[in-house]
Amino acid sequence: MNKYLQIFKLSFQQEFAYRLNFIMWRVRNILQIILTFFLWSSVFKNPQTEVFGYNQEKILTYVFGILILRAIVFSARAVDVAGEISNGAISNFLLKPVSYFKYWATRDVASKVLNLSFSVIEITLLFLILKPNLFLQTNLVVLFAVFISLILAVVLFFCLLFITNMSAFWMPENGWAAQFLFIVIITDFLSGGVFPLDIMPLVLQKVLYSTPFPYLLFFPLQIYLGKIAGLEIIRGLITSFAWVFILLMILKFTWAKGLRRYSAEGR
Amino acid sequence: MKNIKKYLKVWLIMSKNSFLAVFNQRTALSVFLIGKLLRFFFFFGFIVFLLKGTKSLAGYDLNQTLLFFLTFNLIDTISQFLFREVYRFRPLIVSGGFDLVLSKPISALFRSLMGGADVIDLITIVPLTIATFYVAGLLNPSILQTTFYILLVLNGLIIAAAFHIFVLGLGIISLEIDHTIMIYRDLFNLGRFPIDIYKEPLRGFITFLIPIGIMVSFPAKAIMGMMSPLGVIWSLAFGGLLLFLSFKFWNFALKKYTSASS
Numbered sequence: 001m002n003k004y005l006q007i008f009k010l011s012f013q014q015e016f017a018y019r020l021n022f023i024m025w026r027v028r029n030i031l032q033i034i035l036t037f038f039l040w041s042s043v044f045k046n047p048q049t050e051v052f053g054y055n056q057e058k059i060l061t062y063v064f065g066i067l068i069l070r071a072i073v074f075s076a077r078a079v080d081v082a083g084e085i086s087n088g089a090i091s092n093f094l095l096k097p098v099s100y101f102k103y104w105a106t107r108d109v110a111s112k113v114l115n116l117s118f119s120v121i122e123i124t125l126l127f128l129i130l131k132p133n134l135f136l137q138t139n140l141v142v143l144f145a146v147f148i149s150l151i152l153a154v155v156l157f158f159c160l161l162f163i164t165n166m167s168a169f170w171m172p173e174n175g176w177a178a179q180f181l182f183i184v185i186i187t188d189f190l191s192g193g194v195f196p197l198d199i200m201p202l203v204l205q206k207v208l209y210s211t212p213f214p215y216l217l218f219f220p221l222q223i224y225l226g227k228i229a230g231l232e233i234i235r236g237l238i239t240s241f242a243w244v245f246i247l248l249m250i251l252k253f254t255w256a257k258g259l260r261r262y263s264a265e266g267r
Numbered sequence: 268m269k270n271i272k273k274y275l276k277v278w279l280i281m282s283k284n285s286f287l288a289v290f291n292q293r294t295a296l297s298v299f300l301i302g303k304l305l306r307f308f309f310f311f312g313f314i315v316f317l318l319k320g321t322k323s324l325a326g327y328d329l330n331q332t333l334l335f336f337l338t339f340n341l342i343d344t345i346s347q348f349l350f351r352e353v354y355r356f357r358p359l360i361v362s363g364g365f366d367l368v369l370s371k372p373i374s375a376l377f378r379s380l381m382g383g384a385d386v387i388d389l390i391t392i393v394p395l396t397i398a399t400f401y402v403a404g405l406l407n408p409s410i411l412q413t414t415f416y417i418l419l420v421l422n423g424l425i426i427a428a429a430f431h432i433f434v435l436g437l438g439i440i441s442l443e444i445d446h447t448i449m450i451y452r453d454l455f456n457l458g459r460f461p462i463d464i465y466k467e468p469l470r471g472f473i474t475f476l477i478p479i480g481i482m483v484s485f486p487a488k489a490i491m492g493m494m495s496p497l498g499v500i501w502s503l504a505f506g507g508l509l510l511f512l513s514f515k516f517w518n519f520a521l522k523k524y525t526s527a528s529s
Contacts (some may be wrong), residue, residue: 020443024446024449024450027450028449028450031450031453031454032453032456034457034469035456035460038464038469039460041466042324042325042463042464043317043321043324051320173292173295174292174294174295174298177298180299180302181298181299181301181302181305184302185302185305185306185309186305189305194309194313195317199313199316199317200312
């Protein structure tokens with residue numbers, strides 16, 4: 001346990017080593033929020049407007065909620081795994097008495113803590129500047145369900161990111177391309193990170209709900225906003241859990257196959 | 268005229284080399300192309316679904332909002348196609364390899380700005396242009412409005428060129444390129460929708476100070492008959508001034524180049 005605590009500390013310090021990188025990343029997050037905030041403010045100019053089951057208060061909460069959830073779910077250092085596979089640096093870890101998955105999971109947690117702290121500061125500042133009406137969920141049972149869905153979302157994203165990065169075992173030069181397609185584009189859009197998924201036709205929503213993506217951001221936010229309740233929450237949590245199980249199996253299988261193929265190029 | 272021919276020839280050779288390098292990595296090319304197309308269609312779908320529910324966005328109907336979006340993509344894609352080399356400028360400065368660019372008998376700015384056209388963007392330009400003109404045609408513009416649109420799109424590209432030159436100049440002075448260009452791209456993304464959705468003072472800021480509005484929203488407004496001839500002339504003058512200032516800044520930055528590491 002102690003070695004992972006040390007990894008956490010080192011990883012945290014490392015994030016501060018590239019301060020400009022980090023600040024720019026946060027600035028970019030804020031710019032994205034500004035775009036969506038003004039877009040939805042324009043749609044819901046009249047506070048009485050209700051579209052797609054959202055009113056002004058709930059849609060602006062969705063926009064601000066995305067900033068926090070992105071920090072919790074999407075902040076991850078495991079993006080560097082593909083690079084380590086292609087340049088052979090992963091060999092060092094295979095020889096050390098640490099679990100490679102636990103190592104990256106610990107680094108991810110450090111990144112999440114740092115990003116979450118900053119996103120809270122940013123939200124406070126944006127709240128003071130933009131003065132939006134936000135929806136506050138007070139039901140403790142609902143908040144507990146949000147918490148559970150978030151834990152599942154974090155594990156889901158870790159699996160998705162790791163599986164994508166492991167494509168570098170088979171295409172060492174294109175690990176980053178796979179990441180661009182599956183993480184930056186597909187996961188970001190289909191998780192509800194760019195717009196709420198319930199503006200889409202019902203058929204598309206149903207198809208999406210059978211994939212792991214909505215359970216990353218959209219589902220936890222729907223619970224928080226009270227847009228789904230009771231059995232729907234339980235059904236969603238079960239599906240999310242099932243996806244965690246399936247992806248963990250795929251991760252284990254891909255890792256075993258990938259290691260057999262790995263030939264430590266560049267070492 | 269002779270000079271233009273020479274530079275066109277050089278540009279064609281550099282672009283051919285750049286295309287060949289990309290074609291060498293066919294998997295990456297396909298993945299990036301699919302990614303770019305998916306992103307475009309996700310946003311396109313979003314606008315269609317949104318406007319089906321709300322009927323209008325900041326007073327614009329579906330076709331008008333789509334025209335803003337397509338114009339944004341057109342200017343973004345063409346500038347990415349032309350100015351992709353800017354993204355590869357930092358290693359040249361850091362390693363001192365820029366010395367070799369300076370010693371060649373062509374403009375160092377030309378080489379640094381347009382030396383590596385992007386084939387992925389080139390593939391998407393043609394269908395994007397057809398889609399833009401199709402949607403624009405649905406708004407029944409007059410010949411004058413269409414002329415204004417084309418002029419303002421070209422002006423948008425001139426402003427994009429000026430921004431990329433500023434980024435290059437900053438790169439020489441501060442060795443920082445990646446973040447500056449990404450911040451520029453994020454600000455530019457604010458033009459994906461009509462700038463009328465933004466409130467003051469942000470709207471003024473992105474119209475005049477970082478002229479995303481002039482680059483993207485003004486051309487679309489011109490085709491909708493919402494721009495006066497004076498407004499068009501003023502926008503063109505602004506674009507010209509910005510380009511002039513960017514050249515001045517480049518010359519200033521060039522004098523600061525220390526040829527470190529070479």
